Amino acid sequence: MKLKVAVLFGGKSTEHEISIISAIQAIGHINKEKYEVVPVYITKNNDFYVGEDIGKIEEYTHIKQLLAKSTQVVWVKENDKVNLVRYPMKKFGNNVMSQVDVAFPIVHGTNVEDGTLQGFLATLGLPVVGCDVLSSAVGMNKYVMKTVLKDNDIPVLDCKCYTWKDYEDVDTLVSKIESTFEYPVIIKPLNLGSSIGIKKASDRASLLEALDLGFEFSKKILVEHAISKLKEINCSVLGDYESAEASECEEPINSDEILSFEDKYIGGSKGSAKGAKSGGSKGMASLKRKIPADISDEMRDKIRKMAVDAFIALGCSGVSRIDFMIDMETNEVYFNEINTIPGSLSFYLWEPLGMKYEHLLDNMIQLALKADRENHKVVYSFETNVLEGVKLGGGSKGSKG
Numbered sequence: 001m002k003l004k005v006a007v008l009f010g011g012k013s014t015e016h017e018i019s020i021i022s023a024i025q026a027i028g029h030i031n032k033e034k035y036e037v038v039p040v041y042i043t044k045n046n047d048f049y050v051g052e053d054i055g056k057i058e059e060y061t062h063i064k065q066l067l068a069k070s071t072q073v074v075w076v077k078e079n080d081k082v083n084l085v086r087y088p089m090k091k092f093g094n095n096v097m098s099q100v101d102v103a104f105p106i107v108h109g110t111n112v113e114d115g116t117l118q119g120f121l122a123t124l125g126l127p128v129v130g131c132d133v134l135s136s137a138v139g140m141n142k143y144v145m146k147t148v149l150k151d152n153d154i155p156v157l158d159c160k161c162y163t164w165k166d167y168e169d170v171d172t173l174v175s176k177i178e179s180t181f182e183y184p185v186i187i188k189p190l191n192l193g194s195s196i197g198i199k200k201a202s203d204r205a206s207l208l209e210a211l212d213l214g215f216e217f218s219k220k221i222l223v224e225h226a227i228s229k230l231k232e233i234n235c236s237v238l239g240d241y242e243s244a245e246a247s248e249c250e251e252p253i254n255s256d257e258i259l260s261f262e263d264k265y266i267g268g269s270k271g272s273a274k275g276a277k278s279g280g281s282k283g284m285a286s287l288k289r290k291i292p293a294d295i296s297d298e299m300r301d302k303i304r305k306m307a308v309d310a311f312i313a314l315g316c317s318g319v320s321r322i323d324f325m326i327d328m329e330t331n332e333v334y335f336n337e338i339n340t341i342p343g344s345l346s347f348y349l350w351e352p353l354g355m356k357y358e359h360l361l362d363n364m365i366q367l368a369l370k371a372d373r374e375n376h377k378v379v380y381s382f383e384t385n386v387l388e389g390v391k392l393g394g395g396s397k398g399s400k401g
Contacts (some may be wrong), residue, residue: 002036003364005129006084006100007055010042011117013109014196014217017060022343023106024057029347035365038098040084041070042112046280048073050084068083073097075124081313082124102368106341110191127372129364130318131340133149138314139340140191142222145314149335153314154306156335158326159224160188167215174207177223183351184226187211189218200226211243229328232336233293235303236321236359237311240367244311246304247349281380291352299326303333310335317371318364321346 007030009023010016015274030037039055040048043063051070053059073084086095094384103121105128107113115137121128131139138144143161149154160180166173171197177185188212197217199210232254238248277295293300307322321342325334345364347357 002034003101003365004038004099005035005104006038006040006098006103008040008042008048008105008117009107010044010137011107011109011112012042012044012046012203013107013112014192015108015113016044016138018343019106019112020060020106021057021109022341022345023211024055025344026104026106026361027055028358030361031358032236034362038084038100040073040109042117043065043067046111048075048084071097075100075120077124080125094144100126102127102129102365104365104368106345108339108341108343109196110140114191123313127368129368131316131320135315135317135390136340138321139316139338142188142190142337143220145338148314149310152309154310154313154335155333157224157227159222162223162386164215164219167211170211173211177207178204181223181225184228185210186224186226187214188222188224189214190220190222192217227325227327227334231295231326231328233295233324233326233333234305234321234346234349235307235324236319236342236349237307237316238350238363239308239311240317240371241312244308244316246307247346248352249293249295249300249303250349251290251295253288253290255298258302284348295326299333306333306335310338314338316340317367319345319360321349 007023007027009019011019013019020041027037027039037055038050040050041054042048049067049070050073051066053066054070072087074087076083076085082100084097084100086097089095103124103126105112105117107117113136115133116127118131118136119133123132130136138148143159146156146159160177162173162176166176184200184202185207187199187207191345197214199206199213201207201210211221215238226389232252233249234252235249237244238247239245295303303324306324310322311320316338318340319342321339323336323339325336326332327334345357345360347360350360351357
């Protein structure tokens with residue numbers, strides 16, 4: 001019997017539309033002889049929908065019409081089974097739309113990629129493809145991520161974290177930044193991807209603009225020195241805490257000093273739709289990239305090893321993409337950020353090494369099943385009589401008293 005894999009996408013995120021492209025691209029390449037795919041669309045209000053047309057990219061040009069002919073569902077666990085149940089339920093007839101054996105979130109950004117969705121699925125007892133709650137959360141929080149990597153001797157740029165509270169006195173905040181860093185600096189929302197809200201500042205005026213932009217998208221921002229002569233290199237990693245391997249390296253070619261959201265996804269919107277539907281080898285949209293990257297064999301080996309080390313240090317599983325920065329003046333390499341659910345799942349970085357997209361997806365699902373088997377070996381609860389005879393009255397010191 002085929003395993004039923006629920007592919008979840010969308011959600012309350014600034015990267016909602018990109019998630020739709022990534023997921024439908026993947027759905028087209030999952031081995032249908034081995035798995036039965038159940039596309040599950042998450043609206044921007046975090047409602048779940050299934051239906052005959054949910055997995056068709058062309059339907060998302062008119063989402064209201066798509067939802068009108070689809071079915072809203074809720075997740076219900078009954079004994080050891082997890083079902084997608086019609087909501088609201090009909091008085092008569094079958095309300096179970098589908099059973100789910102494995103959850104495969106292909107989501108990007110805050111509220112979905114940051115451990116929130118992973119935690120919800122974990123409470124249902126489902127095997128979940130990709131990173132767990134902790135590694136998802138750490139991977140999304142750029143400040144916490146850097147502290148973990150520093151502790152594991154993986155080079156990162158020094159940074160400072162500031163909040164909305166600091167932003168209330170923007171003059172003092174600017175003074176703090178200028179006393180800590182030399183221009184240019186980079187301002188980043190703490191927990192967003194796809195270059196959203198990121199801006200480079202070379203003086204006080206542009207710093208104020210960058211702070212305004214960053215705090216528009218997040219309650220916390222990160223400030224770090226901007227490398228003047230920068231080369232960006234990306235590398236994907238597949239595996240888990242026991243064993244992981246690195247993909248080929250790529251060098252994104254951006255149209256600005258920072259690889260923007262437009263560079264990544266909008267540059268050729270017609271190509272984006274086509275790529276999403278067919279799963280073309282170029283991955284997300286029409287982003288220009290050199291594969292393999294224009295770096296020495298020694299640098300390639302160094303980055304690939306660093307990628308695996310970082311992946312394991314952060315406790316990741318499945319497929320992630322790690323973005324590195326090379327300071328061309330010093331030839332130093334720095335870990336920049338990790339995408340725990342990268343756009344297009346970075347399949348285009350595995351093709352040069354002979355791994356087809358179908359096999360990449362199969363490996364990811366099998367890793368989730370492995371993690372689930374391991375979780376069943378851990379004792380999470382046991383029978384106890386601690387509540388026997390407990391009485392809660394006025395003046396009680398409580399159970400720990």
